Every structure is written in structure tokens, then in C-alpha cells.
Amino acid sequence: MEWIQILNAAVEYMEVHLLENITVNDVADDVHISTYHFQRAFSMITGMSVGEYIRNRRLSLAGQALTQKGAKVLDTALEYGYETAESFSKAFERFHGIKPSQAKRTGATLKSFNRIIIKIAIEGGCIIQYRIEKKPAFNVVLYPEVFEASTCEVEIPDKWLAYNSRNKEEVVCPQMGVRIFDQSSNGMFTYGIGCHIDLTNHIPKGFKIYEIPEYTWVIFSCKGPMPDAIQNMWKRIYTEWLPQAQYSFIQEYDIELYTEGDIYSEEYETEIWIPVMEK
Template identity: 40%
Template sequence: MGWIEGIQNAIEYIEDNLTEELNIQEIAERACISAFYFQRIFNILCGFTVGEYIRCRRLSMAAQELSKADARVIDVALKYGYDSPDSFARAFTKFHGIPPSSARIKGANLKLFAPVKIKLILEGGTMLEYKIVEKAQFTVIGKARRFDTETSSSEIPKFWEEHNKSGDKVVCGMYGVCMDIDGKNFEYLIADNYLPWNEIPDGYETRVIPAGTWAIFPCRGRLPKSLQDVNKRIWSEWLPSCKEYKLAGNYDVEMYTPMQGNPDDYYCEIWIPVEKI
């Protein structure tokens, strides 16, 4: 099964189980990748999180059912996973702009959120620069924080802003390290290399990055755009077309060089652990 086919299998599993309790681990299994990577890839390819997709599809389907005269709000709410008519009404109104009770009115303005279809479209013919490197085990020290995949894209930049304003003398921020916790949550460290003979100050933590093979992708340009652009191309172009390597491990690393301001030629890297197919 190809990589794109795996993602589509996961989406079809979601579609077949919209009225059931959905577990991210079980969804990711249909794509044959970890929940950690599945959620990141899905977000990059689709532009929204797995959780947002499920919520929007359920609310779209609920509206279609409520437009029928014999559908009761409480029955539809329970069918699509809401504990009470009130919580369903709030979500429905936020999504559609009208309350559930108005859905059956003729001409009601209801939003349709269609199922996603994943396709690989090759265009442009530009090559994504990368290299495969073997790295020994290394240890990092830094400030760690737990993030939910649903909200991390907005919260991690705030974490960096907080760090940069703090005047931290222990960690300059050579690395941004993502480490999976349970598929839904992950730990992110703003970190530097750790020397084992140094003390670990209060509030700081160390993490061991295992020895292994890494695909390293250079990013050139102003942050965060250069990093985001390369990250998107890794998951939408490189990974689907790569025939020699597959993802390995539930962690990845951003490597930052010293920065003065935010220059147009700034250099950083994205490191993805891989293994031979």
C-alpha cells in the first residue's frame, strides 16, 4: 500500500465511523504510520487538524439529518457524539450560523463540509534539497512543555516568544525537539546540546535522542515561512515519492543557527528520523 493510499484509507475509516467513538491510534493504524506523524501530515496536507475534520463532518451530516421533518435534535446530538442538546446546539450554531431548530426550515442556509480526497499532484519540477546522515546518540537540555496536536501550531510560537523574552542564559535555543507522548499530545523542548558533566538547573530537563539515520532538510529564508514551506514539502512531496526510506521513531528536530534579527538568508534545518525500506 502506498503512502497516499494509506492516508486515504484512514480518512475512509473516519467516514465509516462518524457516529462511533473515534480513536486517533486506530485511525492512524489504517495509514500504517504512527498517530504522532499521521496528525502532523494530515494537518499539513488538509489545512486543518484531524479533530477539526471529524467535528466539521459530523456537524455537516447532522444538518442534513435535521433538515428532515422527523429528526429530533436530541437524537441527532447523541448520534454524533454530543453529551447534551445544549453542547450540540452551541457547536451547531457556531458552525452553521443558525440553531439546530432552524435547520428544517425551508431555504435554511446550512454549510456542507464534504469528505476529503487525498491526491498526489506533482508540479513545478523543483527539487527539495536533503541529505541522509547517520548520527550518534546525543542528549539535549532545555525547557519542556506539553502540547495538544489540536492547538500546538498556535501555542508553540508563543512558547518561543516567551523563551526569547526571558533572557535565558542556560539555553539559547539551538533545537526545537518534538517527542510523542500518546499520539494526541507531545512534548516540545527548546533545547541545546547537553554536556554530561554539567549540572541540570532547576526547571530544565534532559532528553536522549537515539542514534540513527536522519533525513536532514535545509531551510533558507525568514522565519517562520522558510521552515513552514520546507515542512509542507517534506510531507506532501518528499515522503510520498521516497522509495528508499520510511519514517522511524516518534520524534523530530528543528536545528537553529545563531540569529541576529530575522534575516532573509537565515539558515536552519529540519531533521526527520528514517530507516531503509
């Protein structure tokens, strides 16, 4: 329930500050979780990004405002976060299917996008395979790069393609992808591709050694072709496992562990490791 409460608190914050210049970072800070984890959980549970939610709510309310007697398009644009009437008109027409000037006419058809309330929905008894393990600290060798939470879902797969196309002597085996979160980084995080230090006898240029601290980990097993299998498991973690779990995520690291084999096979196996603590 904790994550559902957090997300509903985030929705409340967005609604109260809807007409202000708020960012994803502002919302995440208000509910005291990292921007990355908040944005990921919100999009997986609601099916939309935070930006989409705020934009749709504003445009829905702007449509209602334009039906009021004496409403002006420019004033409404400025009130709902647009700097010009032109940018507002384009967004308004994409959302409502008509121009703002047409919305002012009696009988105009507008679209309504209401505030969301997030609840747990219990559906079929599908199995999620996981185990809880306490592991001592260990070292990994990673090629680190910094990403923004808002664009990482597109950029990271491209980095994997680039990594796998490099000469073998320039890299270490691509055993894992590790996210490293800095709570003060304002929506940025480090992501590294690499392996456990025991699997390599050299540190190529641009690679670094990181110590992963001792944690209790929840480890989820995935089977199926990449990238769909692991993406679907992440969604199930947030929508099925996490809302009812007796554990909270420690927002410092997470690891995706890959095995050798055909990544497009229905039998291909991967794991997701997330550090946790009991509630």
C-alpha cells in the same frame, strides 16, 4: 504513496465510526502511527484538523437528516454527537448559517461537506534541498516539557519566547528544538529546547541530558524569516517530499536546528532533521 494510503485509511476509519465518540488517538492507533505525526500530516495535507473534519462531516449529515419527515432536533443532536439541543443548534448555525428548526422547512438552503479522498497532485518543479546522512549517537542538553499534539503548535512558540527571555546563566544556548515521541503516551510528547552537549560546560537546573541514538537522518535546509520559513518547510515535507520518498519516518525524534543571526532575515538558515529508514 505510503502516507497517502495511511491517510485515506484514516479517513475510512473516521467515516465508519463517524457517529461514535472517536478521538484523534483512536484514528492514529487504527493506522499505527503516532497521534502527533498523524495529526500534523493530516492538517498539513488537507488544510484542516482531524476534529474539524469530523465535526463538519457530522453537521453536514445532520442537515440532511433534518430534512427528513418527522425528524426531531434533539434526536438529531444526540445521534450526531451533541449532548444537548442547545450546543447542537449553535454548532449547526455556525456551519449552515441557519437554525436547525429552519432546516426542517421545505426549500431551506444547507451546506454539504463531502468525504475527502487524498491524492498526490503534481505541481511546479519547486526544489527542496535535503541530504541523507548517517550519524552516530550524540548527547544533547535540553529543558524538557510535555505537550499535547492538539495544542503544541500554539504552545511551543510561546515556550521559545519564554526561554529566550530568561537570564543566560539559567539556560544553555538555544541551538535546537527536539521532539521526543513515546508511542505509548496517547498523544503526548516531550519537547526540549537546548543544544549539543559540546556547546555547554554546565547543566542548569531543570535541564536533562538525552542521548539521541544512531540514525540515518534526512536533513532539510530552510532559508528565510522565522517562524514562516520552517513552518512552510514542514508543510512541503509532508505534502511534496514524503508522499513520493523512498524513505519512511522513524517516529521517535525530530530536530529543528537553528543558527546564529537575525531570525527575521530572508537569509536566516535553519535545518529540520528527521530519522528515516528505507522502505
